[in-house]
Amino acid sequence: MARVTRRFHHSCVDRRRRRLLQALGIGGAAVGMGAAGWPLPGLAGDESPSPGGTLRVALPQASTIDPLRVSSGAGIAIVQQVGEYLVQADESLQLRPMLATDWSSEEGGRTWLFRLREGVRFHDGREMTAEDVVATFRRLVDPDLESVARSQLDFLSADGVHAEDRYRVRFRLDRPVGAFPYYTHIYNAVILPADYDGGFADNPVGTGPFRLTRFRPRESAVFERNPEYWDAPKPHLERLEFGLYDGDQPQVLAMRGGEADLMLFVGHTESRPLLDDEDVRILAAPSPQHRQLAMRSDRPPFEDRRVRRAVALALNRQSMVQALLGGNAERGNDHPVASVYPEADALDLAQREQDLELARQLLAEADLGNGFSVDLHIGRIAELPQYGVLAQQMLREIGIDVNLQVEPLNTYYEHWTEVGFGLTDWVGRPVPEQILSVAFRGDAEWNAAHWRHETFDTLVRKLEAEPDAEARARLCARLSAILNEEVPAAISYFTHALRPIRRNVRGVRADMSNYLDLTDAWLA
Amino acid sequence: MLLVTLAVASLLIFLITAVLPGNVGRIILGPFASEAAVESLNRELGMEQPVPVRYLSWMGGVLRGDWGQSHTLDTAVLPLALERLGRSLLLAAYALLLLVPPALLAAVIAGRRPDSMFDRTVSVIGLSLGAMPEFVTGVLLIMVFGVLLGWLPVQALPPEGAGLLESLRYLLMPALSLALLLFAYLFRMARAGMIQELGTAYTRTAVLKGLPRGAVIRRHVLRNALLPTVTVIGAQVGWLVGGLVVVETLFRYPGIGSLVHAAAVDKDIPLLAGCALLITLVYTLANLFADLLYAALNPRVRHAWGRD
Numbered sequence: 051m052a053r054v055t056r057r058f059h060h061s062c063v064d065r066r067r068r069r070l071l072q073a074l075g076i077g078g079a080a081v082g083m084g085a086a087g088w089p090l091p092g093l094a095g096d097e098s099p100s101p102g103g104t105l106r107v108a109l110p111q112a113s114t115i116d117p118l119r120v121s122s123g124a125g126i127a128i129v130q131q132v133g134e135y136l137v138q139a140d141e142s143l144q145l146r147p148m149l150a151t152d153w154s155s156e157e158g159g160r161t162w163l164f165r166l167r168e169g170v171r172f173h174d175g176r177e178m179t180a181e182d183v184v185a186t187f188r189r190l191v192d193p194d195l196e197s198v199a200r201s202q203l204d205f206l207s208a209d210g211v212h213a214e215d216r217y218r219v220r221f222r223l224d225r226p227v228g229a230f231p232y233y234t235h236i237y238n239a240v241i242l243p244a245d246y247d248g249g250f251a252d253n254p255v256g257t258g259p260f261r262l263t264r265f266r267p268r269e270s271a272v273f274e275r276n277p278e279y280w281d282a283p284k285p286h287l288e289r290l291e292f293g294l295y296d297g298d299q300p301q302v303l304a305m306r307g308g309e310a311d312l313m314l315f316v317g318h319t320e321s322r323p324l325l326d327d328e329d330v331r332i333l334a335a336p337s338p339q340h341r342q343l344a345m346r347s348d349r350p351p352f353e354d355r356r357v358r359r360a361v362a363l364a365l366n367r368q369s370m371v372q373a374l375l376g377g378n379a380e381r382g383n384d385h386p387v388a389s390v391y392p393e394a395d396a397l398d399l400a401q402r403e404q405d406l407e408l409a410r411q412l413l414a415e416a417d418l419g420n421g422f423s424v425d426l427h428i429g430r431i432a433e434l435p436q437y438g439v440l441a442q443q444m445l446r447e448i449g450i451d452v453n454l455q456v457e458p459l460n461t462y463y464e465h466w467t468e469v470g471f472g473l474t475d476w477v478g479r480p481v482p483e484q485i486l487s488v489a490f491r492g493d494a495e496w497n498a499a500h501w502r503h504e505t506f507d508t509l510v511r512k513l514e515a516e517p518d519a520e521a522r523a524r525l526c527a528r529l530s531a532i533l534n535e536e537v538p539a540a541i542s543y544f545t546h547a548l549r550p551i552r553r554n555v556r557g558v559r560a561d562m563s564n565y566l567d568l569t570d571a572w573l574a
Numbered sequence: 575m576l577l578v579t580l581a582v583a584s585l586l587i588f589l590i591t592a593v594l595p596g597n598v599g600r601i602i603l604g605p606f607a608s609e610a611a612v613e614s615l616n617r618e619l620g621m622e623q624p625v626p627v628r629y630l631s632w633m634g635g636v637l638r639g640d641w642g643q644s645h646t647l648d649t650a651v652l653p654l655a656l657e658r659l660g661r662s663l664l665l666a667a668y669a670l671l672l673l674v675p676p677a678l679l680a681a682v683i684a685g686r687r688p689d690s691m692f693d694r695t696v697s698v699i700g701l702s703l704g705a706m707p708e709f710v711t712g713v714l715l716i717m718v719f720g721v722l723l724g725w726l727p728v729q730a731l732p733p734e735g736a737g738l739l740e741s742l743r744y745l746l747m748p749a750l751s752l753a754l755l756l757f758a759y760l761f762r763m764a765r766a767g768m769i770q771e772l773g774t775a776y777t778r779t780a781v782l783k784g785l786p787r788g789a790v791i792r793r794h795v796l797r798n799a800l801l802p803t804v805t806v807i808g809a810q811v812g813w814l815v816g817g818l819v820v821v822e823t824l825f826r827y828p829g830i831g832s833l834v835h836a837a838a839v840d841k842d843i844p845l846l847a848g849c850a851l852l853i854t855l856v857y858t859l860a861n862l863f864a865d866l867l868y869a870a871l872n873p874r875v876r877h878a879w880g881r882d
Contacts, residue, residue: 113646113840114602121604196599196615201608251648267647267654268836269731269828293729296823296832300729303713304826307720307728460596460839495609 099557103573104289107566108301108310111268111294116250117240118189118197124294126237127314127566128271131290132173133240133256136164136183137231138567139480141335141559143392145231149178149241149257159226159517164234166217170280172243173255180213185244187211187221199238201495202484205514226515228522229481237565259285259569268294286557286572302550305330311552311573315564317432318375324550331553334378334546337562338388338478341437342489342539344498346470351422352499356412358537362402363409364448367542370440374433375545382541385530386476386485390544390562393482396523399534409448421449427469428454429462434473437542441473467498474498478547478562482526483513490538499538506532576858583854584633587847592625596841602646619645632847642844644837651848655830659815659852662822662829665730665752666814668745673753674807677760678800682791684761685768685799696761704758712751712824719747730827748825752818756810763806767799797871804871808864812857816849 112124120129136150150164170178188208190199210222223230233239243255254262257280260273273290293310295301298320304310306327316324316332324330345352345361352358367381380389383402387394413419428438435456442452452471466472479485487510488494492502506529513525533539549560557570598621599612616622620631635642641652680700684693703711720728732744771777772795780790818831830849837846869875 111836114648116648119603121607193610194614196603196607196611196618198603198607198611200611249648265648266828267644267649268833293731293826295826296819296836300824300826303716303720303728303824307716308724309728458596458839460601460841463600464597 097556097574099286099570099572100574101283101286101572102288103286104291105287105312105555105568105571105573106291106293106310107312107314108293108295108304109314110298110301111296114251115254115265115271116248117238117242118195118199118248120238121198123314123564124292127564128262128265128292129237129240129250129256130258130566131260131273131568132254132258132262133242134258135239136166136234136241139232139235141562143390143480145235149183150234153231155230155517157226159228159230159515160223162221162223162230163214164219164221164231166219167280168217170257171278172257173261173276173278174243175278176243178241178243178257179216180219182244183219183241184211184213185246186239186241189242189246190238197238199236201488202236203233225511228513228515228517229483232480233484235480237563260287260290270294281569284569286570287568290568305550305552308552311555312558313550314566315560316548316550318378318548319433321548321550329553330550333549333551333558333560335549335560335562336380336388336390336544337547338386338390338482338485338544339547339562340382340386340388340476340541340544341434342386342474342476342498342541343441344472344474344539345537346498346500347536347538348500348502349470351418351424352470354416354418355536356416357418358540359535360409360412360416360448361445361450362537362540363405363412364444364450365441365540365542366404366444367402370437371543373440374436375543378546378548379543380546382543383530383534384537384539384541385533386489386541387482387526387530388478388544390478391482391526392519393523393526396520396527397530398527399530402534404444406447413448413450419449421451423451423453424471425453425455425469427462427466427472428456429459429466429474430456431459431475434475437473467496469498472498480563483510486510486529487514490533497538501536501538503532503536506536576862579858580851580854584636584847584851585629587850587854588629588632588843589625591841591843591846592628594838594841598645598841598843601841628843632844636848636851641848644845645842646837646840647842647845651844655833655845655849655852658828658830658833658849659856661827662815662818662831663856664741665745665749665818665821665827665829666811668742668749669752669756669814670807670811672749673756673760676753677757678764678803681761681764681768682796685765685772686791688765688769693765697758697765700758700761703754704756706755707820708751708755709820709824711754712748712821715747715751716824728825730825745827748821748827751821752814760803760806764799764803767802768795771795771799801868801872804864804867808861808867811860811864812853815856815860816853 109124109127112122112128114120115125115128117129117133120126134148136148137145138148140146149167149170151167153162153164155162166180172178188211189195190197191203191206191208205223205225205227207224212220214220240256251265259276259279261276262271263274264272271292275285275288279285298316301313302320302323305313305324321332324332345358347353362384371377371379371381381401383399387397426438428434438454438456442454445452466474476485488496490497490501491510492507509525509529513522516522516525547560547562547564551558554574556572556574598619599615603612603615620628644651680696684696687693716728719726726747727744730744730748732741777790777795780794816831818829819835822829822832830853834846834849837849
């Protein structure tokens with residue numbers, strides 16, 4: 051953090067904010083931020099947005115931009131300029147109305163009713179109505195379409211979505227889901243016209259602040275301001291130019307050469323050349339994004355939870371955060387309930403520190419006192435290969451001999467749920483149960499540890515159904531305690547999402563999920 | 575001959591794509607899509623069919639002019655690949671233009687007086703530049719001319735509607751980094767040819783019969799000295815067009831090299847096979863052209879053809 055902090059010192063607003071964040075503990079500050087309402091950079095009162103201008107954005111390569119299949123960070127960012135969600139989670143994970151103005155639940159979270167904003171028009175001039183919302187969600191869960199979102203919406207079936215009238219939609223779920231509105235904000239769920247036929251690249255129609263006027267695969271996307279946007283006079287910018295780059299280095303060079311105004315996100319290591327650039331600031335947002343060092347708990351050597359705990363005890367999290375991310379992360383405690391989640395308030399687990407003595411003792415109790423040798427599979431992305439090297443050194447201290455198998459990402463994803471010992475990057479989700487459920491429930495497809503725990507499964511189901519904030523926090527505390535005790539996966543840190551911007555860019559913030567909202571953006 | 579080469583190449587390309595690691599559906603839908611969706615997509619893409627069937631249906635499409643739809647990029651293969659190929663050809667031509675005349679001129683001057691000051695200076699500089707990979711020279715060029723001096727654009731992709739001159743300004747740095755990389759290679763080949771031919775009997779005869787030095791070099795020496803160099807240039811064209819992943823990435827110049835790289839990583843088989851076929855075509859044509867030029871320069875080959 052030291053170098054980033056120095057960067058922030060260029061402006062006194064930044065310095066104040068930095069100090070406050072440090073004083074409160076960064077995560078805690080983020081949760082508090084919702085109430086305090088941090089002003090967006092440049093909206094601090096002394097400046098008012100000036101309309102017009104072109105914002106040039108550097109992004110990594112995008113594969114498909116079909117909202118049903120999109121999964122690359124840049125593809126999502128392109129879709130999000132054109133399409134919008136029913137709701138939107140802000141930086142403190144509070145929901146804001148977007149295409150829906152309000153929502154309520156019946157039958158304890160089994161049925162949800164959304165009232166839509168009236169008079170919102172698609173880019174082709176037609177009004178958005180309940181029929182479009184129903185069609186959008188039916189598509190997302192249609193087993194005959196290859197929808198990426200379907201695995202996240204496993205409680206919704208096509209005939210569970212109905213239009214009550216022109217502006218009201220009723221979702222009848224297969225089981226109660228307490229945080230259902232958050233699930234309408236998963237990145238695929240932009241509202242598209244009812245007759246959408248899959249050709250988004252050729253005919254991109256949404257309700258969003260910008261219209262996609264030209265898309266060149268693996269090259270660029272150009273947007274024009276949507277003059278009919280429902281939240282007028284926004285957006286302020288006249289035009290967006292998204293450039294797609296192969297990798298971080300060319301993006302960083304474009305920022306340095308003044309040919310890009312904003313970079314969607316950057317890794318810590320890659321951001322270094324930008325730290326001493328006077329014209330660039332790096333925004334940071336705490337996020338629930340993390341790495342899971344998963345251990346197959348259904349076969350040796352990790353079937354014994356003492357061995358798994360020994361691995362977790364061998365990791366020096368503080369030095370990992372410093373060495374791998376230059377301090378741009380918070381230490382993790384072997385559960386995914388990051389402190390950005392409001393539910394994390396009730397956690398009272400002691401932070402797990404490196405304890406080699408105890409780790410060796412646990413291994414000896416598990417009859418592995420002489421150590422053992424194991425393959426660690428890692429996909430080549432961000433700092434994960436270096437994580438592997440650090441883990442290798444740390445585990446050697448307790449007699450575990452790690453053979454690193456660093457693989458191309460696509461090869462790794464081919465067998466990541468099969469390998470005995472694997473390191474996976476997990477993206478942030480707006481509610482903790484999404485990760486708790488898809489990564490650790492006994493029957494979950496992505497339970498890479500093959501770990502089964504009945505109490506845990508029951509509690510996750512309860513959490514999924516629970517709408518009450520306090521009860522949710524209590525459940526999260528119990529779930530975290532179980533994971534911390536059992537360690538199906540070691541979780542060493544939660545990364546900060548970093549977003550470099552040119553100094554004259556206003557009204558943009560870093561986002562924990564790297565979502566890109568340019569509705570408020572303008573150029574000073 | 576050309577057609578046989580292309581047919582064999584297409585078969586090889588397809589066989590290689592079939593053994594690439596990775597599950598196509600999983601790559602397209604990402605790690606968090608459900609297994610059912612992945613399987614259904616694989617079925618839709620025909621991935622469960624045996625390789626020979628897929629090859630024949632692809633080849634049939636290629637012959638009919640239907641090169642298929644990219645699996646990952648929401649677009650048809652042929653227009654995309656052709657546009658990218660056009661860009662790559664422009665860059666390759668530009669790099670050759672920056673490379674060949676200076677390298678040959680330097681080689682002629684250096685070859686006339688081996689071990690002179692000029693020869694040694696150019697050799698040392700050329701070798702040091704040639705030893706630096708293009709991502710090093712590229713970053714140096716960008717930092718000096720793009721960031722510090724601000725004379726040239728950092729990215730090579732010209733804005734929409736830019737004229738040829740403007741495009742060439744944008745392309746100067748990537749073309750230069752390629753030229754610098756290949757300079758030593760070409761210079762040394764041509765210089766060695768010069769020295770060898772200058773020492774031969776026919777050159778001595780030409781000099782002794784009183785021809786001026788310039789005429790000896792132009793009319794007799796060069797045409798022999800350049801023969802190996804022509805072959806070398808022909809062999810570089812394939813790489814200059816299809817293999818420039820690093821330079822295209824660094825300067826953000828979306829050519830066919832980075833496209834083929836991405837297609838391989840994403841296992842986008844129609845795109846990969848189509849691009850590879852186009853690159854093979856360019857490579858074959860470049861070698862054909864080099865052979866023809868070789869024949870034009872070398873009467874022995876030309877006359878041997880005539881006798882067949």
